[in-house]
Amino acid sequence: MPTVSKVIEEKIQFSTPEPIxxxxxxxxxxxxxxxxxxxxxxxxxxxLQRKIRLEKFWALTDVSLQVNRGEVFGLIGNNGAGKSTMxxxxxxxxxxxxxxxxxxxxxxxxxxxGAGFHPELSGRENVFLNGALLGYSxxxxxxxxxEIVEFSELEQFIDSPIRTYSSGMFARLGFAVATAHVPxxxxxxxxxxxxxxxxxxxxxxxxxxxxxxxxxxxxxSHALDMLEGMCNxxxxxxxxxxxxxxxxxxxxxxxxxxxx
Amino acid sequence: xxxxxxxxxxxxxxxxxxxxxxxxLKELGKYRYLLGxxxxxxxxxxxxxxxxxxxxxMLNPLGTMLILTFVFSNFFKSNVPHYPVYILSGLLVWxxxxxxxxxxxxxxxxxxxxxxxIYIPSSVFGVSAIGTALVNLVxxxxxxxxxxxxxxxxxxxxxxxxPISILLLTAFTLGFGLFISxxxxxxxxxxxxxxxxxxxxxxxxxxxxxxSLISARWLPVYKINPMxxxxxxxRLPVFEGRIPTxxxxxPAFAWAIGMLVVGWIYFTSKTEEYAYxx
Numbered sequence: 001m002p003t004v005s006k007v008i009e010e011k012i013q014f015s016t017p018e019p020i021x022x023x024x025x026x027x028x029x030x031x032x033x034x035x036x037x038x039x040x041x042x043x044x045x046x047x048l049q050r051k052i053r054l055e056k057f058w059a060l061t062d063v064s065l066q067v068n069r070g071e072v073f074g075l076i077g078n079n080g081a082g083k084s085t086m087x088x089x090x091x092x093x094x095x096x097x098x099x100x101x102x103x104x105x106x107x108x109x110x111x112x113x114g115a116g117f118h119p120e121l122s123g124r125e126n127v128f129l130n131g132a133l134l135g136y137s138x139x140x141x142x143x144x145x146x147e148i149v150e151f152s153e154l155e156q157f158i159d160s161p162i163r164t165y166s167s168g169m170f171a172r173l174g175f176a177v178a179t180a181h182v183p184x185x186x187x188x189x190x191x192x193x194x195x196x197x198x199x200x201x202x203x204x205x206x207x208x209x210x211x212x213x214x215x216x217x218x219x220x221s222h223a224l225d226m227l228e229g230m231c232n233x234x235x236x237x238x239x240x241x242x243x244x245x246x247x248x249x250x251x252x253x254x255x256x257x258x259x260x
Numbered sequence: 261x262x263x264x265x266x267x268x269x270x271x272x273x274x275x276x277x278x279x280x281x282x283x284x285l286k287e288l289g290k291y292r293y294l295l296g297x298x299x300x301x302x303x304x305x306x307x308x309x310x311x312x313x314x315x316x317x318m319l320n321p322l323g324t325m326l327i328l329t330f331v332f333s334n335f336f337k338s339n340v341p342h343y344p345v346y347i348l349s350g351l352l353v354w355x356x357x358x359x360x361x362x363x364x365x366x367x368x369x370x371x372x373x374x375x376x377x378i379y380i381p382s383s384v385f386g387v388s389a390i391g392t393a394l395v396n397l398v399x400x401x402x403x404x405x406x407x408x409x410x411x412x413x414x415x416x417x418x419x420x421x422x423p424i425s426i427l428l429l430t431a432f433t434l435g436f437g438l439f440i441s442x443x444x445x446x447x448x449x450x451x452x453x454x455x456x457x458x459x460x461x462x463x464x465x466x467x468x469x470x471x472s473l474i475s476a477r478w479l480p481v482y483k484i485n486p487m488x489x490x491x492x493x494x495r496l497p498v499f500e501g502r503i504p505t506x507x508x509x510x511p512a513f514a515w516a517i518g519m520l521v522v523g524w525i526y527f528t529s530k531t532e533e534y535a536y537x538x
Contacts, residue, residue: 030536031536088376088377088535089274091378091379092272092277092379093375093376093377093378093379093535094535094536095274095277095532096274099274100273100274100275101272101273101274102270102272102273102274102275103270103271103272103273104269104270104271105271106271107271107272107379109377109378109379111374111377111378112377115373115374115377116374118301118305120304120305120308121301121304121305121308125300125301125304128297129297129298129301132291132293132294132296132297132298133294133297133374133378133380134378135290135291135294135379135380136293137293138293161308
């Protein structure tokens with residue numbers, strides 16, 4: 001009997017790829033921070049002078065790509081290239097200025113670990129608060145609570161206020177909450193370098209089990225070697241445009257060639 | 261690990277995604293657990309490190325009332341019997357309004373850092389701010405009752421009208437809180453300006469002074485103030501022992517519903533821009 005992972009592997013290789021995320025000619029523009037108008041007075045004056053120039057900064061221009069179900073898809077590029085903006089557009093945080101984004105699955109974003117934690121509340125209380133921020137219900141959080149505590153190795157500290165936690169404990173709990181449920185699409189923004197080596201191993205095992213369950217993973221990182229080992233495909237973004245999409249080895253080589 | 265079922269219907273399509281007054285309401289319904297968690301967090305953390313804890317919610321208005329009574333009772337004592345009850349019944353209304361709207365502003369600014377990273381219906385911060393204020397308001401009815409007992413003020417059957425008063429006040433405060441917090445996202449100065457506005461607004465509302473002090477010439481002007489009517493909805497049943505007449509009820513009702521609808525529509529019409537701005 002073939003193992004489950006074997007079956008999925010074959011399915012991915014031999015069935016026609018089924019899209020789960022589609023970007024069609026997506027562009028996103030921000031107004032430059034210097035253009036922010038702080039006061040009514042300023043606003044009124046500029047309005048009168050017709051000086052409210054909408055100086056736009058295009059974080060993404062005309063990006064089209066498709067991520068298939070079950071894929072581990074990596075995004076690489078220099079700082080400010082538009083990687084995080086792309087994740088935001090996909091996870092419904094930003095509506096694209098132009099173009100269209102379609103997602104065929106529930107997205108679980110990995111919140112920057114611990115963002116939304118309150119220092120005065122206990123670990124236990126923060127688990128439920130953080131879960132609620134990620135859109136889970138009470139019963140959904142109760143069913144995974146014990147597993148979260150076990151995975152984050154915080155049994156003794158779960159009822160202490162989070163302000164007493166070390167940064168490692170903080171990050172472990174954040175990771176455990178965000179990955180407590182098997183998501184259809186998991187978004188990772190430069191956060192797989194959490195905790196000590198033993199915990200990193202645990203994280204990797206969890207990521208692998210997600211893949212086996214069919215989770216699509218979209219990850220941004222500067223750790224190119226890690227990406228090469230984990231991803232099925234990689235897109236290289238530069239100045240808001242896709243430079244190259246394809247096999248991890250090829251794309252990373254091209255990116256390195258450009259940046260050395 | 262369970263195998264994930266594949267779905268062919270899009271969960272999210274930016275082309276058909278528009279935040280409207282109705283869609284935001286539905287999203288808020290889906291995130292009701294978060295709403296409860298945020299209210300819980302605000303109440304727990306506010307007093308977590310103080311010895312008397314939640315008791316401060318009750319002691320705070322009591323202290324303010326004592327100070328105001330001490331300072332002002334010489335001025336107004338002759339015209340207002342049970343002056344402490346008079347002050348406290350108005351002060352509870354005002355505290356709810358100013359705390360609720362301020363918390364709505366800071367809630368949206370705090371939530372902004374999250375709104376930039378993950379999807380959350382942005383109204384959840386304003387609504388939970390008013391929810392927290394509502395819990396505090398109900399708790400502070402306890403000191404009101406205590407003061408009434410101590411002062412020997414009569415208890416009226418008309419106090420059963422209070423839930424309706426609270427409902428109107430909550431609707432008005434929520435609408436105004438959403439409106440002002442949305443404005444504060446686009447103009448950071450609004451948060452500061454609002455503090456000055458609140459002080460002026462409080463003195464223009466008969467809270468510490470009796471209504472009889474307002475000259476007949478100016479009374480029509482005072483009646484433009486929606487908080488005049490909100491305070492009245494509390495004072496009449498608690499202090500004067502009667503439920504409002506239709507002429508008194510309708511302005512309060514119109515302000516409450518009107519502000520809620522306008523605030524909600526304005527807030528949701530700007531929702532798609534928050535992640536770009538906050």
